[in-house]
Amino acid sequence: MGKHKISNKTYVGSAIDLNKRFKDYLSPSYLAKELLKHNNIIYKALLKYGYDKFDLEILEYCDKNSILKREQYYIDKIKPLYNICTVAGSSLGRITTLETREKLKAAWVIKKLNQVGVKQVEVTDINTGNVEVYQSIRQTAIALKTNHTTVRKYINNQQLYLNRYKFKVIV
Structure with missing residues (x-):
């Protein structure tokens, strides 16, 4: 106690x-x-x-x-x-707000993504300033009409892809 x-x-x-x-x-x-x-x-x-x-x-x-x-x-x-x-031993009586449920859901999704080795990729178009977040390196590659090896190379080298796109991995 x-x-x-x-x-x-x-x-x-x-x-x-x-x-x-x-x-x-x-x-x-x-x-x-x-x-x-x-x-x-x-x-x-x-x-x-x-x-x-x-x-x-x-x-x-x-x-x-x-x-x-x-x-x-x-x-x-x-x-x-x-x-x-x-x-x-029970959660009876526990009040979970909508905000808490949303945080739990987001934490669960991130945990699951990390468990399977999936990393989100933030892509910034330096010409327009637009930012897109993709749920994996493969998804990023599909959106940019390339392959995952190329995306991974540009992430690792921290270089601009097509002199335009900046990649940032979100873990």
Whole structure:
């Protein structure tokens, strides 16, 4: 259980791997990254107030088969204000705004593109100033009526293609 020393607001959570949980929670960069995916009140509070404004208490050690049951027991008993969800192991009660859903969708698409090695390519026409973004090097090549090897060569050499097009890879 985490407890804010000034407001006495609490958070109840559980972990199968306590070391990993501590490592994640004690990393401001991890919390900031996770905030892009989830509107997590405890992450915001930790980043806003700092770790020294919170007390941490391990309420109970238990086997992994009963972890959610025990977490639910403490959620029901303590009624923690930093918990968004009132059901252990569930996202019930979590409100996801349209903006958050759009961010999640964009992050998911980028993650999938990166997993398969696809890189977006930004193409700037220096004559007109127009900028187009293509979802892959191959898509860029098709649009410019060339092949992917040529596009890759100009990206790597950072030269203008046809003395007109500037390529920039977006990862």
